[in-house]
Each structure stands twice: as structure tokens, then as C-alpha cells.
Amino acid sequence: MRNKHKLLIEQLDSKLAEFRGAATVTIPEKGWIHTIRTALNMTMDQLGTKLNKTKGAVQKIEEREATGQITIHKLQKVGKALNMKLVYGFVPEDETIENLINIQAEKLARKIVLRTHQTMTLEDQGISDKKINASITDLANEIKREMRKSLWD
Structure with a gap:
């Protein structure tokens, strides 16, 4: 491997090391947004107020997330509204x-x-x-x- 690629790979492997061995996370059937919102006993209206959206818009956001049609940017916004941060990444299946x-x-x-x-x-x-x-x-x-x-x- 060329030195540039080798260094990049080593740095990336080092960053990903903390995620190695992490359990595979199964996405809830109705998506994370719905699951977390209901666990917090928060209504769609309440989440909508935090997002400056209507109840119907929140419902669409939840549906889009559940079907995998939501953007990362939108997930970040909803996460912030829920006082949470979005964790996103790829972890090699072959350790490194x-x-x-x-x-x-x-x-x-x-x-x-x-x-x-x-x-x-x-x-x-x-x-x-x-x-x-x-x-x-x-x-x-x-x-x-x-x-x-x-x-x-």
C-alpha cells in the first residue's frame, strides 16, 4: 500500500476500533423517532412544536424514517429536538x-x-x-x- 493510503487506513482503523465488537443494532419496526418519542411519552404535537412542524409533518417524518427514506440531516434535526445526538457510521465486518x-x-x-x-x-x-x-x-x-x-x- 502506498504510504498515504496506509496512513489513512491506519488512522481510520484506529477511529473505528472503539466500535469493534459493538452489537448489531436492530432498528425498531416503527423507527427510532417513534420509539423514542413514545418512550419519552411525548406527543407528535409536542415534537412538532420543537421542530416547528405540524403533527402531520411529524407523522410523515416517522413514516419516512421507518421506511428508510429520511435524510441524515433530518435525523440530526429530530435528534436535537429530542435532546439526543445522531450516531452514524460504518464498521467493517472483517474487524479492520x-x-x-x-x-x-x-x-x-x-x-x-x-x-x-x-x-x-x-x-x-x-x-x-x-x-x-x-x-x-x-x-x-x-x-x-x-x-x-x-x-x-
Whole structure:
């Protein structure tokens, strides 16, 4: 990986470290806004007053959130009205971004090496499994070093 990318990945992994192991959060069926509002025993009218919106507008906001059609900006506004902050982000499923890159680089390298090996085998020039694995490792390291855009194809 180029130094710039490597540094960026390390910084990002460091920032995301506190979220690793966090439980997956299931969104309530009616959405967070409705769930929190009702838990606070707040009416739509009361939330509407805080947002400078009508009861009907609050209902639409709740419906949009429940169906995933709400903007982050709107969620932030509602959060502020509820005296809460919006927490938003992505956490890699494979522990770190570096691991994600390693897995993708290995997949791409394996695809390239095995495709080449197949052609060579047809021409009766196949190589051993040990050499195939070494080639995959070498190519994966090269792909990571160069941070090829093809990594995500």
C-alpha cells in the first residue's frame, strides 16, 4: 500500500476500533423517532412544536424514517429536538479496513493466478500448488502496495 493510503487506513482503523465488537443494532419496526418519542411519552404535537412542524409533518417524518427514506440531516434535526445526538457510521465486518483490503487483494490475486494457471495447464505448462500459493501471496502483496482500483471490481 502506498504510504498515504496506509496512513489513512491506519488512522481510520484506529477511529473505528472503539466500535469493534459493538452489537448489531436492530432498528425498531416503527423507527427510532417513534420509539423514542413514545418512550419519552411525548406527543407528535409536542415534537412538532420543537421542530416547528405540524403533527402531520411529524407523522410523515416517522413514516419516512421507518421506511428508510429520511435524510441524515433530518435525523440530526429530530435528534436535537429530542435532546439526543445522531450516531452514524460504518464498521467493517472483517474487524479492520486493513483486513477487508487483505481479503479483497487475496481474492483478486487468486482469480488472476488461477486464470493464468488454467491457461498454462491447457498448454501443458502447469505449476505446483506450492508455486500457485506463493504467486497468489506475492500478487496480493503487490495489489495491496499499489492499492489498485481493480481491487473492488
